[in-house]
Amino acid sequence: MITAPELEIAVLILGMVILMFEAFAARMDKRLLAFAGILGLATVLAASFFVVPSPAADQATGFWSFYTADSLSIFFKRFALLTTIFVLIMMIDYAPVVRGSVVTGKVQSALGEFFALPIFTCAGLMYMASAIDFIFIFVSLELVTISFYVLVSFTRRNPATLEAGVKYLVLSALSTAFLVYGITWIFGATGQTNLERITVALANSDTDRSAALFGMVLVLVALGFKIGAVPFQIWVPDVYQGAPTPVTAYLSVGSKAAGFVVLLRVLRPFLMLPQMQRLLVLIAILTLIYGNLAALPQGNLKRLLAYSSVAHAGYLLIGVACFDGGAVIFYLTAYLLMTLLSFAVLVIVSQQTGDRISDFDGLGKRSPFLAFAMLIGMVSLAGIPFTAGFLGKFFIFYAAIAQRQLALVVVGVITVACGFYYYLKVVRAMYWQSAAAVDKIPVSALSRFAMSALILAILALGIYPQPILKAFEPTRERIAATSTITR
């Protein structure tokens, strides 16, 4: 049988092997490395279904006191692997841009690194999913962030990319400082870094709760940066627009999902403090309003998706503020599918025309398949029934109504209507504007397959949500149990 840590080790070895090939086999076709990466990750994904469970949290010692292999973590390991596979597929389509932008003497230099770095990021995301100790959370978060520093500014000849890279570097470093400072406060107040033991310490009346809460707020600042919640969202549009498109997709799905997993984990000890929920509700409302309103006038699709990712962070925060882990997880899954699908189309179309919405004019004529894929992506992001995006919103609203969070519901409904406008703007461009050019847009067989899989998954989850709900019934009950203790 396989134990959970072996999955990460396998991913790390895969990344190193690909780097070795990059270093010593300069003449080979580097795209083979990407195919090897996809294959390797798919193998690990398959292996993740045969993982033996870890010891229970309360009797865990040694390694298991900062690493868990519960259902939540295994699910997010799969989530990370799947995201990385799709990102690698997008990167293969994107390879010509990288090649054109990184010109050094050798023909295909650096392309191998471009394919290897996401695999390291993936390992970081997988560690993050399992982390139940603040120190381990910090280390895995840094593994993710540092590989993103490189990825974001990879096509560095482009000034916009360089700007994005610098912005991401500076703000990310700042947020890391907040994280460490927050962890220090929590450690100072409770004497623990393990989340389970922090829960116990906080229940003890001798503990200085306000100091711990202060530390938690600092941690929230750092995580708010990762998930792009208001008021830490300023970097999102510029970095998303400047970064290479597959990296943007990775940033908006992988990084955000990891942020939410960590958020769900670190919040659990603090749920008994009523201030926490009020703070989260406030952040959720601000994020919803900002993300949706800022997205309304956008003419650039990449920027639009950046703001939409802020908006979706808002919906996810509704779920977090209502302590409904199951709803958050379902929403994240839906978000993964629909965002990756939109970016996959964007990667292909932007190389032909550009990444403004007007560059999508007449796509319905030029490539019915791409237009249909984008239609499904947009419709799901907007939240139309029979797509995964609708069910995600449904469960989120369900949680908010069950908690009688009136403000969240009202703001949520209004912002959903905003969302209809800006997502349908893309649909409108594709189908009822006439195209400047009429030539067909070629789609490689692999991308076509990947997009078809995403479309099918979105529609299937929209009608039959049971697989995801089933996987999380235990988590849901546990979180519900925690929140009932709160009251």
Add this chain to the structure above:
Amino acid sequence: MLLLVIFCPIVAAIVIMAGAPARKTALVASVLTLAITLLLLASFQGSQRDFQHVTSLSLSPEWHLSFTTGVDGLSMVMVLLAAIVTMAAVWFTGEIDRHKNAFYACLLLISGGAIGAFASIDLFFFYAFHELALIPTFLLIGIWGSGNRTAAAWKITIYLAIGSFILLIGLILLYQSVPVESRSFDMRALKAAAALGQISADAQRHIYLLLLIGFGILISLFPFHTWAPEAYASAPAPAAMLHAGVLKKFGLYGLLRLAIPLLPDGARHWTNLLVVLLLGNIIYVGLVTIAQKRLDWMLGYSSVMHMGYIFLGIASANILGVTGATVLMFAHGLSIALLFAIAGELRRRTGTLVLDDLGGLGKVMPFAGLAFGLGAFAAIGLPGFANFAAEVMIFFGAFKNGWELERFHLFQIATVLGLWGVVISAVYMLRAYRKAFMGTLAARWKDLVDLRPGLRVPVTLLVGAALCYGFFPQSFVRIIAPAFRPYLSASK
């Protein structure tokens, strides 16, 4: 058999998008849908109160979510309406200059969504099927519309999106208002819970208000009606036929289906508000309709106005009024579809629908004139048409009403004002008819040709159905009334 009715248009839409010959496939699918619906109607057990032809597929046991479909008298009538109007709309579709396949696919998706919503017993799918029609409507108006189509498309989409999410909140609240062990999306289970008094009066008030606003936006209840005339004026004729004729009835159907059996206390609490708003529909919108200078806008406003009568029937909580409301939903669907179809033909031939520019068209297009006239008479509610029978039932029902009010009350005023509404609708309909089809024929319209024989089939179908149920409304009343009898007699 019912599943066949729901999925026939949807499957046809997919097949058309995949490249099948558009018009032929769409026609075959819509005729097939109508045929199966008629079979369904023939095998329908009129006296039985429960849902028939029930099929169920469990999707999520924890959430009690299942794909359950079935029809009772109320939904049977609505499915029949949807099938008839779909066939007429598809038949009436003329030459499409671009994306021909997508046009037919959108039409069929709207129709499939409407039929699915009417036939769903599960609340989740009831809601989801209706939303299925949202994007096709957006595309139909946006791509193939005329006039200020972009603005109209945005307006209808955003209005309906807000309306349906308010509705969704109401439905979730309804789901949560019953105790955990009996929570279900199944309407029958909710009815059972309501019968046991498990939905508190307080919860009912909140839910009813949310449903009233949510459905109200979808139905174009005053003051949420402003999207409707603009959208119908810009939409291509078949889209306007389907949307005004069928899809808009979804909200009314929802109120009849949910509010009456599940939320009697909520309905009682908000009755006065509803009556005031529906008078806004009948009187205010009626007067606005008279002022219209364009035929398409006039028809759009008139369809908003007639919603007021149906609301009056629903608000009356009287078995006669509610049954009348259902029959009027059916009758109005037929007449407004016919009127939009003829208006669409006029627009295609003349390029204008400004009433002052038209005139005397009856001389060159006698059949179109006859059809429009019959449609207008039906919309006014002349005896012989189903509209007449329905309006009579509504007025009697509302005057008597089911609320046990003291002597002189709001419903009497509303009924009297509503009767004046009939005069208003006679004014605008007859004026429009006179301006378009009577009088002197302008020289530039001399060469117009009448509807070709092929197009006379759907006209005959629509008129025939309206006349048939005008003379024999009893055949509907017989199957509709049992669905309501237990709730309305209980609320008296």
